[in-house]
Amino acid sequence: MRPSLLQTADQQAFFLSYYGDPLVADFLTETVKKYMKKAGITRDGACHQFRHACATHMLQNGAESRYIQELLGHSDPKSTQIYAKLDITQLKQVHGECHPSER
Numbered sequence: 001m002r003p004s005l006l007q008t009a010d011q012q013a014f015f016l017s018y019y020g021d022p023l024v025a026d027f028l029t030e031t032v033k034k035y036m037k038k039a040g041i042t043r044d045g046a047c048h049q050f051r052h053a054c055a056t057h058m059l060q061n062g063a064e065s066r067y068i069q070e071l072l073g074h075s076d077p078k079s080t081q082i083y084a085k086l087d088i089t090q091l092k093q094v095h096g097e098c099h100p101s102e103r
Contacts, residue, residue: 032047033046065081065083
């Protein structure tokens with residue numbers, strides 16, 4: 001399908017519209033906002049919600065924060081720390097598995 005969308009053989013854009021034009025910066029954000037609204041999700045952020053969820057899940061599944069920092073393009077590690085918020089369920093599980101009084 002993609003070759004039929006290309007307007008020229010040397011098209012450099014990775015993401016294309018239905019018309020073969022390069023996507024503008026806000027296209028994905030506006031599309032996600034529309035579907036979030038239809039789903040009844042009222043939080044702001046649209047694409048940032050996916051970015052946040054992805055970083056959080058990667059950290060919860062063992063990715064090192066320095067790799068997340070690089071992936072997100074953060075120059076300051078403190079910017080990446082917001083993704084390391086502990087899920088209380090996870091905290092209780094780790095406590096139960098690791099705390100000496102639980103053994």
